[in-house]
Amino acid sequence: MTDIRITGVTITPVAFRDPALLNAVGVHEPFALRAIVEVATDQGVTGLGETYADDGHLRRLRAAADALTGMDVYALGAMHRALAGVLAGDSGTDGSGLTGMITTSSAVDRVFSPFEVACLDIQGKAAGRPVSDLLGGAVRDRVPFSAYLFYKWAGHPGEAPDDWGAALDPEALVAQARRMITEYGFTAIKLKGGVRPPEEEIQAILALREAFPGVPLRLDPNAAWTVPTSIEVARRLEGVLEYLEDPTPGLDGMAGVARETPVPLATNMCVVAFGHLAPAVARGAVRVVLSDHHYWGGLHRSRLLSGICDTFGMGLSMHSNSHLGISLAAMTHLAAATPNLTYACDTHWPWKSEDVVVPGVLGFTDGAVRVPTGPGLGVELDRDALARLHEQYLTCGLRSRDDTGYMRRIDPDYEKKSPRW
Ligand SMILES: O=C([O-])C(=O)C[C@H](O)[C@@H](O)C(=O)[O-]
Numbered sequence: 001m002t003d004i005r006i007t008g009v010t011i012t013p014v015a016f017r018d019p020a021l022l023n024a025v026g027v028h029e030p031f032a033l034r035a036i037v038e039v040a041t042d043q044g045v046t047g048l049g050e051t052y053a054d055d056g057h058l059r060r061l062r063a064a065a066d067a068l069t070g071m072d073v074y075a076l077g078a079m080h081r082a083l084a085g086v087l088a089g090d091s092g093t094d095g096s097g098l099t100g101m102i103t104t105s106s107a108v109d110r111v112f113s114p115f116e117v118a119c120l121d122i123q124g125k126a127a128g129r130p131v132s133d134l135l136g137g138a139v140r141d142r143v144p145f146s147a148y149l150f151y152k153w154a155g156h157p158g159e160a161p162d163d164w165g166a167a168l169d170p171e172a173l174v175a176q177a178r179r180m181i182t183e184y185g186f187t188a189i190k191l192k193g194g195v196r197p198p199e200e201e202i203q204a205i206l207a208l209r210e211a212f213p214g215v216p217l218r219l220d221p222n223a224a225w226t227v228p229t230s231i232e233v234a235r236r237l238e239g240v241l242e243y244l245e246d247p248t249p250g251l252d253g254m255a256g257v258a259r260e261t262p263v264p265l266a267t268n269m270c271v272v273a274f275g276h277l278a279p280a281v282a283r284g285a286v287r288v289v290l291s292d293h294h295y296w297g298g299l300h301r302s303r304l305l306s307g308i309c310d311t312f313g314m315g316l317s318m319h320s321n322s323h324l325g326i327s328l329a330a331m332t333h334l335a336a337a338t339p340n341l342t343y344a345c346d347t348h349w350p351w352k353s354e355d356v357v358v359p360g361v362l363g364f365t366d367g368a369v370r371v372p373t374g375p376g377l378g379v380e381l382d383r384d385a386l387a388r389l390h391e392q393y394l395t396c397g398l399r400s401r402d403d404t405g406y407m408r409r410i411d412p413d414y415e416k417k418s419p420r421w
């Protein structure tokens with residue numbers, strides 16, 4: 001078999017419009033940042049990856065690109081090892097906004113991920129097979145996603161309201177869910193909490209339960225609550241929630257909540273790297289892990305995570321940050337080829353109005369994305385859109401995600417606290 005050698009990597013940071021979505025650490029800025037990674041090879045086949053674009057991450061991506069140039073796209077293990085060398089001594093904990101609230105994931109895994117995805121795109125194109133086939137083969141041809149609700153302002157301060165409008169109470173969240181379900185057909189609902197006092201968020205979940213009987217519901221306050229508050233909310237929502245995501249900070253706190261409630265606890269905050277799995281299992285801290293190939297080291301390492309979860313009887317769901325079409329394609333191939341990923345995956349997709357991929361391949365029907373069957377990821381770059389969103393990156397002035405800093409500019413008294421209630 002002929003090698004397919006990397007001859008060059010292009011990393012293009014882009015910015016796309018993002019609504020004023022509220023979370024436990026502040027509010028989304030007017031633009032979300034992503035980096036588009038294009039890998040070129042000596043066989044003329046190219047591959048795509050998508051990742052975060054905070055300044056520190058971009059610097060690491062560029063160093064990685066130099067180290068990977070000349071390597072064979074099949075040598076994924078050697079690439080991961082090479083990046084461990086390049087990033088040795090770099091804790092990668094700057095840019096706390098990279099993954100939302102996650103600062104303890106592995107820098108090597110975060111940097112490796114978009115290159116691995118691009119190499120799998122190339123391998124798939126060379127073999128004429130979809131990426132899901134390289135991951136063991138699709139076990140489902142459609143991947144269900146959840147309606148991801150946010151408390152939100154009507155618009156960014158000083159701008160006209162967006163077409164979703166404000167959502168600051170249960171009625172508005174029910175209306176938001178109704179629109180998302182009408183437009184996308186979602187069959188599960190997640191509410192991003194940690195924004196309003198817990199009693200209000202309980203009322204919001206109860207309103208959603210009444211409006212959408214039988215639809216699985218999740219609440220994720222991103223560690224905004226103390227252990228006693230978490231236990232009380234879990235008690236009030238027992239039998240109502242499919243799972244409660246990261247109610248409180250840290251493995252010990254989560255274990256303390258888990259001991260007192262039958263409601264399954266899920267996480268994308270206290271188990272975000274392989275080293276966290278053994279202590280989480282030992283403490284019985286979580287019943288569901290949200291995978292995310294962007295920080296678990298790509299698609300193969302996410303499948304390794306799924307095997308570990310399966311072995312230890314933990315469920316598997318999927319986390320998302322604001323993302324574009326290359327990521328959605330990668331998430332869909334991965335989910336299709338992961339038998340124990342039985343929960344509807346998270347996606348921020350409905351919140352974005354711009355993209356870098358040619359439209360048409362990825363679409364939602366009945367809340368699910370059909371797994372692309374073309375070679376590789378199955379998506380193609382729209383070069384005009386890429387240029388436009390790169391220009392937007394250059395002019396928007398944002399260089400790192402900073403939900404707290406943005407909130408403080410609007411409300412100088414705002415304090416970041418975990419737990420808050
Ligand atoms: O499940 C989660 O924790 C997330 O989706 C993290 C994200 O950063 C979310 O909170 C957001 O976009 O504000």
Ligand SMILES: [Mg+2]
Nearest residue numbers: 220245246268
């Ligand atoms: Mg979460």
